[in-house]
Amino acid sequence: MTDAIFDGFERALLDLCTLERLRAQETPHVAARLWEQIDALGYTDALVSEARGGAGLPLSQVFELLFVAAKAGLSLPFGETAVARALLADAGYFNDGACIVLAKAQPLEGDEIYCVDVPGAALATRALVEWRGEWLLLDCSSAVLTPGSYRNQASASLSWASPAVALLRFLHPRADAEVLCNAVHAAAMAGAMERVLELSVEYANDRRQFGKAIGQFQALQQELAVLAEQASTASLSARMGCAADGYLPDPLLAATAKLRACEAAARVTAIGHAVLGAIGITEEHPLGLFTARLHEWRMTAGSELRCAELLGQALLDEPTSSLFDFVRTRLSPGQPA
Known part of the structure; x- marks a missing residue:
């Protein structure tokens, strides 16, 4: 990654994640507006292939973006969204600008999908969940949310009654x-x-x-x-x-x-x-x-x-x-x- 790309992202984050806004951004209303500004920068598609409209960068280079986002204090799941969009792009899903968390469902009997303490889940609009060997794209608004143990405004445990509510289901054997x-x-x-x-x-x-x-x-x-x-x-x-x-x-x-x-x-x-x-x-x-x-x-x-x-x-x-x-x-x- 060129220094210009990295520096541009860091400068933008410094403007968006000021000390005065760090605590406020862990509330859903403020987080939604902040995500629109973050996503508009274009860095969330860094891992998506160029053929599918992204930058096609490898994870080794995107590390710099993940590092500086956390250092700046961005509470939103930036890294998880970047990875989720790459997975979804490979599955042929159109990017709609959603903020996405990644999670693995707990092994339960029946069809319930339950994910424990997902960082940033209360601020995200979608969840990409690995469940019984397949991937499910789920809407966070349709989940039962339990406040997280460490950040009760920003994170949450998520539960859905069955995979029937999934917006998309696909297989990706190599992804965990x-x-x-x-x-x-x-x-x-x-x-x-x-x-x-x-x-x-x-x-x-x-x-x-x-x-x-x-x-x-x-x-x-x-x-x-x-x-x-x-x-x-x-x-x-x-x-x-x-x-x-x-x-x-x-x-x-x-x-x-x-x-x-x-x-x-x-x-x-x-x-x-x-x-x-x-x-x-x-x-x-x-x-x-x-x-x-x-x-x-x-x-x-x-x-x-x-x-x-x-x-x-x-x-x-x-x-x-x-x-x-x-x-x-x-x-x-x-x-x-």
Whole structure:
């Protein structure tokens, strides 16, 4: 991706996602107007092939967009929509500008479709759900919504009585909702952690105690160094998780990226709130918005435990390989799956 495209998106987000609007955009009415402005920029079709009216960019390049969207504080499911539109375009579905969340339905008896704690679901108009081996495009307005555990205005659990209400049903054997969410959420978590680092450093330089900035105290400098280290490794692993020529990431790389992001997020959120103290949880300061999103991403789609189990099972399935060989051959970008 050229620097001009990336810079253009970042500049637009800075204008649309001001600090004053970060909290307001997690309400449906404001989010709907904001989505119209975001979608008009054209970046949501980045993964759609050129033949179908998109930019035809691979996920490895779109990583930059996912990262900067989360860093700017965009509460809408930008990355999920970009991936969903690529899937829908391959299925021959016409893009109608909808904001779309991705989810995998819980295994239940009967025809009920139930998705737990879907980030941004209360702000989206459609949901692309993987259900019993097929993909369903569903209208969020026809779902029973239960407020999310971490962001009760922006996220929700979704339930539909049966697949009969689906706007579209199609098969895509190579696509897996959990894998896609792992890659997208890892990139978003890396962007959010970068913003937490910036907010923490800014506060440490501005807040004065005993006649000097608290950022000059060695103990705090050590904590900020750890925060920066965690954010940096999360960004590197997220970039590896998105290392795909198309829009379908490698399952093990995506799980590795999400696992590292989850581990880093626990340290980053703790240090960020320790640095800012009580002000970090007030409505006047944006830190709490970013840390809440990080905790939500940790627990949704492929959770930390789920990713660890997937990687562990993959290693056990190759008993002839040493741990070093497994990492070298299966967890390196560009290696065959």
